[in-house]
Amino acid sequence: MKSVTFRQLRIFVEVARDLSFVRAAQTLHLTPPAVTMQVKDLEASVGMQLFHREGRTVSLSTPGEYFLVYAKRLLGTLKEAEDAMARFKRVEAGRLSIGLVSTAKYFVPRLLARFRDQHPGVELRLNVSANREQLVTLMANNEVDLAIMGRPPKDLSTRSEPFAAHPLVFVGLPDHPLLKRGPAPLSALDHEALLVREAGSGTRSAMEDVFREHRFEPCSRIEISSNETIKQAVMAGMGVSFLSLHTIGLELRSGLMAVLPIEGTPVMRTWNVVRPSSKVLSPAAEAFRYFILEEGERHLMAHDRELLGT
Known part of the structure; x- marks a missing residue:
């Protein structure tokens, strides 16, 4: 249990309070998938299932009921420590x-x-x-x-x-034909030139994970070592790319680029x-x-x- 974090304990206690992942997410200002991910990581660290899930019904398991007592005790101690160390906030x-x-x-x-x-x-x-x-x-x-x-x-x-x-998406020109089709499989990019980051990039690694999962290989790749150059290349019509949503806000708002509706995206990291x-x-x-x-x-x-x- 060495990998258990106080953040996971807070989320666990919040889910246990109302027996709802959705309400816990709202209270903590998180997404429901983020809450689910943290609880799964906590259960993996503890080595036991803390909740029973049947459809939309959530209940504490017996180990979960015992663990809740200790989680609340640990969070109480943490609050005392935070109060004592409040000078760090100033x-x-x-x-x-x-x-x-x-x-x-x-x-x-x-x-x-x-x-x-x-x-x-x-x-x-x-x-x-x-x-x-x-x-x-x-x-x-x-x-x-x-x-x-x-x-x-x-x-x-x-x-x-x-x-x-951290969502990652496929992007192309705002008049790309796929935008008229609705959700399309990854194979719809078969004949597209794909503009990719260099080896060693986290974005490149995430893209290759997606390709391996779907057994997909684009017809051609153009390797470019910066997000800015890739964006300029996409806007010039050189091809499509796989980028972090957090890098393309200006281009999306300006209508210079569009998120392509590929099934299974955004890919969440x-x-x-x-x-x-x-x-x-x-x-x-x-x-x-x-x-x-x-x-x-x-x-x-x-x-x-x-x-x-x-």
Whole structure:
């Protein structure tokens, strides 16, 4: 049970309160899939089923009833600790170095601006890496305090905490024929040129996972090493691409690009705040970690609903 997080305990207690994943999601300002994912991860860590699910009916299992007692006790202790350490929410000075994969640069600055409003004395340094492999190197060399990325590295011991859903979509020109067809299988892209990120990119890895799952191979690929260049290529009519929804807000709002209705999309991944396991966080870094875990999901949910029209 070493991997159990207090965030998972909060979500578990909230679901147990009303025996409803939907109401828990509303109360916590999360999506129902995010709540379901966290509960499944908790059950995997505990090694037992905590809820019985029959259709829309949810009930606590016997282990779940016992676990609820300890979860509430742990959360109560955490609240006492948070009160004692409340000074971290009023950090007046310090240096904070944040590392990002390039895809995260489209939303993290907005969160940092809100963080600076609360902590104006903190000196910020933003280090945007071309891809996740470069960011892993920065973490290994202790050059950043915290990293914002998708998949945590496997070859470096880290502590990783998910804070928001990360949707990825297929995009093309706003007059693409698929937009007139409605939901289409992935095979509808058979004859499209696919504009892809370079090897080592988290977006590229997620795309290849989708292709393997569906046993799909595009007729041609054009490798491009930046999201900005890919977007320009899509708008120039060179082909279609698979991109993070968080990178294309301006283009969608301006009508320069459209999300293609491919079945099974958006493909949902997660954003994580990551640090080496051995790293002791400064008060400024701890304050930002707390901030993004509390605010990141709410900020990105509003962004995603606007772009997807939901």
